[in-house]
Amino acid sequence: MVTSKSNIKICGVPTNAVIAFVHFIYTSRCSRENMKNYGIHLLVLSHVFSMPKLKQRCTVDLIQFMTTGNVVDVLHLAKLCDAPNLYFKCVKLVTNNFEAVKETEGWKLLHKHDPCLEVDLIRLNKEQESRKKRGEKHREEQKLFVQLSEAVQCLKHICTEGCTNVASYDVEITGRPCTKFSTCQALQGLIKHFTTCDRRLERGCRSCKSMWKLFRLHSCICINQEACKVPLCKKYQLIAEKENKEGATRWKLIVGKVASTMAMSSLQLLRTRRDEVIRNARVEEEEDELRESSNWWTNAIACFRCI
Template sequence: MDRIMQASASPVLMNIMKKTVRRYQRYGAKRAIKILGVPCDAVSVFIRFLYSFSLTEDELEKYGIHLLALSHVYMVANLKQRCSRGVVDGLTAENVVDVLQLARLCDAPDVCLKSMRLIQSQFKTVEQTEGWKFLQEHDPVLELDILQFIDDSESRKKRRRRHKKEQNLYMQLSEAMECIEHICTQGCTLVGPTNIVDVNKSTTVPFGGKSKPCKAVSTCYGLQLSIRHFAVCKKRSNENGCLRCKRMLQLLRLHSSICDQPESCRVPLCRQFKKRVEHDKRMGEDTKWKLLVRRVVSAKAMSSLCQSSKKNKCDGEAE
């Protein structure tokens, strides 16, 4: 009965027992299964687990690596899962190389991944350990895999940082487009139309009495100064003209590429840039500029969606 209970938890053990029965049944000899390569206490814990499926935290901490090897060899899946979690919890810079080597042999991908990440995060410490020095001498393939993993991880980090930086730039440009429309349509503190039509009252009010507070004060203020400079700068038409004016022209061109109401738009040069765009389409569009416009439009849509979500959330909390 004991033999059946043990074997039922391990297909490998069941197969071994069947073979030993056939081998020794004709002689009536005593049957024994030798489990080698691990401490005797670890074997005792393993056998007890096959009976009761019980394993204490102390036993897991002390024999986790040995039990992981036994659970893999004898195909005890539930023990292997518990040992994998326990071994991961006990990872240190000192033992991580040894654990990684064992995890690869035991087909434990979770342990391998966690070990790789720990090596990556503490590589300067790990490469000083005896385990790493042994690895360099005896397993150059694994060493190369680790270095490749670290290099790939660093490349992904750089790509994420670059993507985040680009997204921030597109969001800033989107905010600048909103500010330009706000300045030229509603008017703001320094520049804007000479008068503003109050839609609610159907009256014209003097410039300076803006209907809504500015949402992006710093961006709006910087654009106001640039617009004022652009209006009076004498170098803007020169071939090697004013750099500040060139940037302002690029922003106005970007607005024109996004604007869907050029006939009624009050932003300077909007219609002129629209006509130039039509000419450029016939001559062949600038692919990079087209991509920039598409991404700024996408950032603007995302910004509007976030603002709507925040507004709906605030309205729901108020109710």
Template sequence: MMKQDKRNSRRKSISILGVPHDAVRVFIRFLYSSCYEKQDMEDFAMHLLVLSHVYVVPHLKRVCESQFENTLLNKENVIDVFQLALLCDAPRLGWIAMKQSHPSLHKELVRSVSYELNSLKQRSRKQKEIQTYTQLYAAMEAFVHICRDGCREIGPTKVENPHVSCGFQACNGLEMLLKHLAVCKLRSIPGGCSRCKRMWQLLELHSRICVDSEQCKVPLCSSFKERMKQSRKDEKRWKLLVKNEHQENWRFSFLFAGY
């Protein structure tokens, strides 16, 4: 609190209560010079930490935390330092003090944090997988729609207004891939065109999902079926993909069964 000296109206003083006079002296010296004596820090580190927090002196606060972390923290003061760290918003110092004063609690917290981080990673990975399979399912549905019904400029049926958007969001991208595949000169060269490779993968995935290749309108569906009988390369990976696609198909059928 700012007080006015009665003997001199121009002099004012600030009362700093709750800490030793010498600790205030060290604090004021640090404010003016950013310096301190080693012995003063050893004697008044806790008081200086409080003063640095109350009067918002971040540099001194970091110095006090560093001193405790490196040399001043011991069995006699660890509980006090832990409590003080909580009051003075010094989480790093509090964590180190807790590690010494409550090792079992520290281990439990580390275990809990590690478990939660792993759970978050697993949930994130699962969500990405679901998103990927959902997109593939939408692409397969749009693929059959284009080849069976026709959509805009591609397919067996001529659409009166090719610019009108249909109900399949994946149609536009698939139509662009199909057009590219039809004219690309690198499509038959292994590894020659990434877009053609993506289209071949979609065609093969469809053939593995399709249950009636003889009646299917998707190009090369029966050809891929025949080729699968001759080659079982990467069968495990494809089976997993097909399994997830069927699950996604069942999930969509269940969701929209009442519509």
């Protein structure tokens, strides 16, 4: 850039980047093409000459133009130029595509010239992988607890109301396919097997073991054991007392999670029903308004005809 008194030399950046920089100084504008081609250089210039508006614009555009091939260079530059938002986005892109980024030339240069940053990125990648594993494990556990809560509710439904092929002694078998629970048919088959299996008392059969655990789970969750029709609901506490404390503690934890899952499912069902009632009420109100409007126009037309 030339002035009447002296020349200011800007070294280390392309000429077109300097032209775009000077153009931004006078117009506060920068074309998308210049930002795509010289965004990194403009970020450096904005940091050196303390131009926060240009730095913000460079940060936004560089986030859009980032790829796995140039993310390491942008990351290193964001660290030097004090651009935290850009730095965070770069780290996120690196951790999400770590294996691909490791094969780039930028990563090899990072390994030679900035090993501390390399170590930080490896640590962040390991932390993200561990978070993903914990999240997957948590989702699997939640899925299991949902299935257990549905099985407990289905067991109570079969023993209390009766279903297609299985019912309590004082309830008639419906013979109709069950529409309340997706696991109802399978659970009825399991109950039939449990009643005829010779090894159920020894708990040697795998299916019978599942039924024993389901009976125990229901007994721990049931709040009305005196009137409950599920078998062993009142007497299963005697069996639970014979087990060791470690197993009892673990079992209480499972029972608590299943109970909380059932409570959340009930709340979700109530919320869904409430929303449905509100939606139906609104539809009825709109229909009433349309009906009143139609009646008003009908009466108005009749009055005009009389006149």
